[in-house]
Amino acid sequence: MNVKQFVKLHRDEWKELEQLVTALGKRRNKITGANITLFHRLYQKAAQNLSYSQTYFPADEVTHYLNGLVSKSHNLLYKDQVSSFKQLRYFFSTKFIGLLLEQWKFVLIALILFTIGALGSFLSVMNDPLHLYSILPADMAQSVNPEQLGSHDGAVDSSLMSASIMTNNIKVAILAFAGGITIGLLTVYLMVYNGILIGALAALFWHHGKSYDFWAYIVPHGMIELTAIFIAGGAGLLMGYKLFVPGQFSRGYQLKQQAKRSVQLLLGTIPLFVIAGVIEGFITPAAISLELKYIVAIVTVIGLILYVIIGRLRLLKTTKGFDS
Numbered sequence: 001m002n003v004k005q006f007v008k009l010h011r012d013e014w015k016e017l018e019q020l021v022t023a024l025g026k027r028r029n030k031i032t033g034a035n036i037t038l039f040h041r042l043y044q045k046a047a048q049n050l051s052y053s054q055t056y057f058p059a060d061e062v063t064h065y066l067n068g069l070v071s072k073s074h075n076l077l078y079k080d081q082v083s084s085f086k087q088l089r090y091f092f093s094t095k096f097i098g099l100l101l102e103q104w105k106f107v108l109i110a111l112i113l114f115t116i117g118a119l120g121s122f123l124s125v126m127n128d129p130l131h132l133y134s135i136l137p138a139d140m141a142q143s144v145n146p147e148q149l150g151s152h153d154g155a156v157d158s159s160l161m162s163a164s165i166m167t168n169n170i171k172v173a174i175l176a177f178a179g180g181i182t183i184g185l186l187t188v189y190l191m192v193y194n195g196i197l198i199g200a201l202a203a204l205f206w207h208h209g210k211s212y213d214f215w216a217y218i219v220p221h222g223m224i225e226l227t228a229i230f231i232a233g234g235a236g237l238l239m240g241y242k243l244f245v246p247g248q249f250s251r252g253y254q255l256k257q258q259a260k261r262s263v264q265l266l267l268g269t270i271p272l273f274v275i276a277g278v279i280e281g282f283i284t285p286a287a288i289s290l291e292l293k294y295i296v297a298i299v300t301v302i303g304l305i306l307y308v309i310i311g312r313l314r315l316l317k318t319t320k321g322f323d324s
Contacts, residue, residue, distance in 0.1 A: 003057050010049050014069060017042040021072050043073045096268035097311025099261060100231065103238050110176075110191050110233030114226070117195025118202070125203035135200045144201065146208035149217065169225060169273045173232035177239075177266045180258075184240020191233045216290040219297035221280035227304060228272035235262035275300075 001009075020039050050066040057063055100107070124131045133141045172190070179186030198218075205214035239262045242254040283296055 001056075003060050003062060006049075006053070006057070007062055010045075013042055013045055014049075014066070017046055017073060018069060021069075021076055025076055039073075043070070046070050046073065091264075092268065092271060094311060094314045096264070097308060098315050099265050099268070100308070101312065101315075103234055103261075103265065106237045106241070107230050107234035109237055110187075110230040113188055113191035113233070114195035114198075114230065117192035118199035119195075121196040121199035122203045122206075125200045126206060129204065129207050132200055132204055135196060140197075144204060146205045146210045146214070149205070149210060149213050169229070169277065170270065173229055173266060173269055173273065176229065176233040177236045177262055180236035180239030180243070180262060181255075182240065183244045184237045187233050187236035187240060191230075194229065213290060216293040217284055220284055220293050220300065221276045223297055223300045224272050224279070224304065225276035228269035228276065231269050231272075232266050235265040238262055238265075 017039070020035070020042065024035065024039065046066060047070050050063070050070050053060070053063040053066050121135050124135065135141075136144075172194070176187050176190045179188075179190060202211070202214060205211055239255070239258045242258040243251050246254045279296065279300070283293070
């Protein structure tokens with residue numbers, strides 16, 4: 001192959017890469033997944049072409065051109081690697097919401113599994129309070145006293161409690177995600193089991209006429225905490241489903257692809273767990289009125305809804321902005 005044939009064969013791809021480098025350099029905050037994939041493919045091919053050109057046409061002008069094109073592409077790819085704040089902001093404000101909206105069905109399934117467990121245990125304990133001792137772990141069943149709810153408000157080490165709660169919840173989320181490797185069976189168990197615990201406790205407090213008090217201590221942090229757990233559970237269920245029904249691809253390939261996406265979903269829940277832990281450590285046990293605790297719960301729900309809506313709008317704006 002002579003230099004003219006070489007240029008004619010690859011010229012269109014080089015031109016496309018050059019245009020893409022210019023466009024992405026101007027509007028990096030409007031990059032889409034499809035454009036990143038295209039850029040990466042064209043960049044790799046240009047790098048291969050440069051290697052070939054340096055070998056067979058070292059003194060030709062095309063080699064200098066390709067060297068400049070590959071250098072610009074490389075700089076575009078890596079120049080913002082140090083700007084971790086930008087990357088984090090984009091991930092949590094836009095990309096995470098996109099992943100969540102794509103996989104919402106699995107998050108909904110996690111919620112349904114939790115609800116099934118909660119309803120079952122609630123009905124069981126409501127019909128016979130003694131069932132509590134066969135449902136809850138022995139230490140939990142013996143330590144719960146509805147009459148003492150709120151008696152220790154303001155008397156706990158909030159910082160230590162908050163850190164402990166965050167750590168425990170993140171462990172549950174990681175386990176729910178990792179359960180996908182068991183074709184989702186462990187994830188299903190965790191979702192149902194956590195529902196069983198909440199349902200049994202709710203029924204116990206209902207028997208003592210303390211439902212209003214009980215939920216005042218649960219919903220302020222619980223709305224965010226459970227949302228994060230459902231997202232982590234949905235990530236595990238997604239991975240489990242792809243392993244169980246791999247389609248036209250191998251299970252090994254599906255595991256690699258879905259694990260990457262599921263890990264991103266899991267990482268996106270970490271700020272939610274942090275917020276939930278702070279609320280549970282500082283606000284839930286605080287000596288404030290039950291009504292104020294419910295107000296906090298309402299604010300967290302509104303915050304979650306606005307977070308998803310704003311993320312969705314940013315996602316649409318990003319896609320339309322680049323396509324235009």
